Amino acid sequence: MGNIDWIAADWGTSNLRIWAMSGDAVIEARGSDRGMSAMSGPDDFAAELERLTEGWPAVPVVACGMVGARQGWTEVPYSAVPCTATPALTPVAGDPGGRPVLIAAGVMQADPPDVMRGEETQIAGILAAKPDFDGVICLPGTHTKWARISAGEICHFQTVMTGEIFSLLSRQSVLRHSLNGAAGQAGSAAFADAVSTALSQPHQAWARLFRLRAAGLIGPGDPAEVHARLSGTLIGLDLGAARPYWLGEQVLIIGAPYLAELYSTALQQQGAAPVVGDADTTTRAGLLAAWRQYQDPS
């Protein structure tokens, strides 16, 4: 193992994950739940980074995600599509902790209005490994992103609030009583049926949400089925909204394994043949590409 020569950081709304890196090799990984939403000002970001990197050398930190948002550490302006995915880096003023802290630019689209912060770095990680990739990258999550990639650039993209709406409905709506913390299965017939209904009859899918609760009030109820149907309905609506992105296209899914499998199953059901990649590996590769470009912009 080499010496730690930089630190990769994925600093989102809810979490911070950092990796002590030697080139492209991970020396050590750490994380905390001190995401952007837990911070009340720039000093909080500096203190949390100090705390979490304790014992590591004062090497440069390269970070992506909501850390660069208006409510983040330092607001970094968006790049506008079409643009190369490898994000420009902006240093936090004053080299906090005695080392450069570099934050990746997000990407915006003027029409229709859309934004991303963090996913551009994952896309850059894909393109670092496959510079000729031509197709669509799906990044499922709180806000699922669908991005059209061609000639090494992000051409256009679309965000669907699937993960956030799933979380609100499953934890805070009346449906929570019918879920009981159950997990659905991507391969279940209920999931497949819900995806299919949401794609072909979206209004029907909408009407069926309350049935998930009612069925458990007048009958025995099946929390795993409710979970699968809710998840299938929301992913089906997402696929319906993003149809021009995946229909007849080469699709690469980059996300948490469970979520990536759900999207992959749903897309396969529609005749697509998506490939699934690992989110963390991709993020680190994108941060490394961004850091190398920053050091040698030629």
Added chain:
Amino acid sequence: MGNIDWIAADWGTSNLRIWAMSGDAVIEARGSDRGMSAMSGPDDFAAELERLTEGWPAVPVVACGMVGARQGWTEVPYSAVPCTATPALTPVAGDPGGRPVLIAAGVMQADPPDVMRGEETQIAGILAAKPDFDGVICLPGTHTKWARISAGEICHFQTVMTGEIFSLLSRQSVLRHSLNGAAGQAGSAAFADAVSTALSQPHQAWARLFRLRAAGLIGPGDPAEVHARLSGTLIGLDLGAARPYWLGEQVLIIGAPYLAELYSTALQQQGAAPVVGDADTTTRAGLLAAWRQYQDPS
């Protein structure tokens, strides 16, 4: 004014409203935010009713709503459709406070699974005034109900979670940053456009939710327009889900004035000619009908 001879109560998930009644005349109205969800057991319900009726005579209380649910005061079994709307009343054991407390039965539908508690009483109130009503009653709210009424009976009905999802998205999702507590306008072009898109292109409507946030990040943003578009999108999806209920039907909307106006505007935009009625008057009329039927079941 006559003497107080009964008390009408609308006891839902979030609120309790009671009226001291003399026949069909309101003598005094009171309310609290001690709905079913604030109660931890039967004693809480009894104590809250005692507190809120202080100074009123110990006359019978007739209540509808979630007070009759499994997590309510006394679980009252559902009637099954098709059934007359006027709910059967079940007394709470022991005459709490030294008087009968009578709770209205909700209504269930086995296929597709659906339930209501409280709305059946409002429907009974409509039918008490218009026994020959033949058409559809729309009751917008946390869970909007659409009920087909014929020959004095509830034939079938459908629930859409419109109000609850609006509340979650506007107060707890990332969209809350773009709303800033603004109120939309039923008559606005943005509302009309969102209703129309949600009806004709529901997947597109779904894809557009995040744009409401993104537009405010890359441009000035307009909280009132975001409110109107979010509200129009969810009501449009509701109308799409309930199309067989209102298309070509006589529709009566019973709900809070602001919400009833939104649904009325959206339906008129689709060529329907809904009539709007007052929710509280209707609830009291339904409770009175239920109490009279209880006293004289012949």
